[in-house]
Amino acid sequence: MEELLNVLKRALPKVDWETDMALVDDGVIDSVDVVSVISEITDEYDIEIPSEEMEPENFNSVEAIYEMIQRLKED
Amino acid sequence: MVRSIVEAVARHAQTQPDKFCLADSKNDVTYRGYWECIFGYAAHLRELGVGPGDRVVVKNGQNMATAVCGLAIQLLDAIFVPVEKNAADARILEIIEAVEATCYVAAKPLEAPCPWERLGDVLSFRDGQADYERFAFPNAEDTAEILFTTGTTGKSKGIELTHRNVTAVAENVIDGVEMQKDNVEVIPVPLSHSHGLRRYYGNILNGSSVILLDGVIFYKKLFELMDRFHATAMDLVPAALSALFKLSGDRLGDYRDQLVYVQLGSAPIPAHDREHLCSLLPHTRLYNFYGTTESGCSCILDFNAMKDKKNCIGRPTRHARFAFVDEEGRAIEATEEHPGFLSCAGDMNMKGYYRSPQLNAETIRDGYIQTKDLSYMGEDGLIYMLGRQDDVIVTGGSKVAPDEIEDAAMQFPGIADCGCIPVDHPILGKEPKLFVAMERDAAFDPAAIFQFLKDRLEAYKVPKQIEQIDKLPRTYNGKLQRKQLLAIEAEKAKNHAETEG
Structure with a gap:
């Protein structure tokens, strides 16, 4: 999780990744930011994010992103 | 009212x-x-x-x-x-x-x-x-x-x-x-x-x-x-x-x-x-x-x-x-x-x-x-509309709309994106040059792309120079930033001249 946090901070340094739990729902990150996040995590973890995973709730918090990555790694 | x-x-x-x-x-x-x-x-x-x-x-x-x-x-x-x-x-x-x-x-x-x-x-x-x-x-x-x-x-x-x-x-x-x-x-x-x-x-x-x-x-x-x-x-x-x-x-x-x-x-x-x-x-x-x-x-x-x-x-x-x-x-x-x-x-x-x-x-x-x-x-x-004056390529007196070349190139299997700019030519004045970004697993084959375009465009429109690039510079809404491509080309020409010199 710590490693992911660093990756996300690198992608979007201004976002408060540690405390915000509704990043997409509250408009803290927008569609352009989500694209940046996807770009960073696909490079870092060598995964592809399938279109079925493109749901706001998968990007609402660092925990949600972490769970999505774990799910995709298992597949 | x-x-x-x-x-x-x-x-x-x-x-x-x-x-x-x-x-x-x-x-x-x-x-x-x-x-x-x-x-x-x-x-x-x-x-x-x-x-x-x-x-x-x-x-x-x-x-x-x-x-x-x-x-x-x-x-x-x-x-x-x-x-x-x-x-x-x-x-x-x-x-x-x-x-x-x-x-x-x-x-x-x-x-x-x-x-x-x-x-x-x-x-x-x-x-x-x-x-x-x-x-x-x-x-x-x-x-x-x-x-x-x-x-x-x-x-x-x-x-x-x-x-x-x-x-x-x-x-x-x-x-x-x-x-x-x-x-x-x-x-x-x-x-x-x-x-x-x-x-x-x-x-x-x-x-x-x-x-x-x-x-x-x-x-x-x-x-x-x-x-x-x-x-x-x-x-x-x-x-x-x-x-x-x-x-x-x-x-x-x-x-x-x-x-x-x-x-x-x-x-x-x-x-x-x-x-x-x-x-x-x-x-x-x-x-x-x-x-x-x-x-x-x-x-x-x-x-x-x-x-x-x-x-x-x-x-x-x-x-x-x-x-x-x-x-x-x-x-x-x-x-x-x-x-x-x-x-x-x-x-x-x-x-x-x-x-x-x-x-x-x-x-x-x-x-x-x-x-x-x-x-x-x-x-x-x-x-x-033939295109913006700044974008239209005049080669040997003929006007070429770069979009037409790009549209044709995008039909080539494996090309993810492309952009066309004018480059200097000793006789024609200018000629089109094509930059292409390939899809992840596609191989870059300029000769095959050239032949593909030759079958679809008039001869003077076919770019002789085709170069691979990682990503085309585009604005948020997808508009190609030709000026950035021209800047890349100018930088390369400058480096080439320095090496030659």
């Missing part, structure tokens, strides 16, 4: 109060509800000291709050200055200072020389007692908004538009797409740019309905809202269309009997996406507007109905009058062989560049805004 978009909302709130007006991913309101939101927030801004002529900078949230905020500002006869949602702080500060803003509305504060208002609070000021007399509606000649360009070089320009300009552009949209009263249009493109903003204005002026969304990346939400509100129209930029195809496959085809029209604009649509869209939505009107922020939505083409019209940008819209001029600005009889620069007049033309009298004198002549787009009117009465 209403003089502004906000006056139109008030009128509709009286005549069709219960009609669905606007929705975003979280909220939906009727016309009466929308008016109550605008009225309430205008009252709040007035308490803060915002008044006629004041400039209020709003960072776009691509939601109902942003839309309400814009019209509340205009109800006060103040000036709406939207900035894009991903704008850097430095750019926002530059704009705040350039317009001497009275107030800044955004999701988050900024150290700025004016007070900050939270965008998330906008809808909380909704006033159920909203009447129609407390505010005087703005005059047609008052400034409604200033839209700042997102130029990649130099300082951005502020384009000042009056309420007359804004309503004329909205009427161009209504007329262009033959918008019906029961239209429900999904707009997943930014309200900070003229493209999205004007489609929203068109629907609101017409008393139709709008669904705002932040892009298409959460495409399931997009389709969910299209189902829930029975969307009959869509507004997309080419990059969003490509993304939607990649994310959802052919799902858009499920709406073939529901979508009356789709508007595309802001940048040229890649040929393969255009053809794919036509095949998915065979009976849907597919529009491409031509226009600029300075002179909006002046020409329209239904490319699903006129597939064979190469280089055609369609017919002039309701308020647009066209002329073709030469380098000196004199009117000429433009033809395909001798095109002229497209000049446009009409109520949709901007008041001018903000506080830039010299630039205005250079750009506006006798009410016409002159472009660098080489064009002519065909015998069918439609307008044809």
